[in-house]
Amino acid sequence: MMDNKKFEKISRALSDASRITILQQFKRKKGCLYCSEITEMLELTQPSVSHHLKQLVDADLLIPEKEGRNLKYVLNEKVLDAYINGLNALKK
Secondary structure: OOOHHHHHHHHHHOOOHHHHHHHHHHHHHOOEEEHHHHHHHHOOOHHHHHHHHHHHHHOOOEEEEEEOOEEEEEEOHHHHHHHHHHHHHHHO
């Protein structure tokens, strides 16, 4: 079970339409994404995309992995599943 502070942090991270769009891109891509790919997909500035990625990483929804000079991001499905299960538990 996820603690309430963690649940709140994820909820805040998901309270932005751009961040939801970023997570949707991971579903379409089925793997990892690079910051530059996300910047091109969303037509946002690189600093804006970096800010959104940081929020998602801080909430443990994305896992950053260093690859040379670049960072690639992988969806943390375990945390996302725990969050969804927490939401479902509110219905019962």
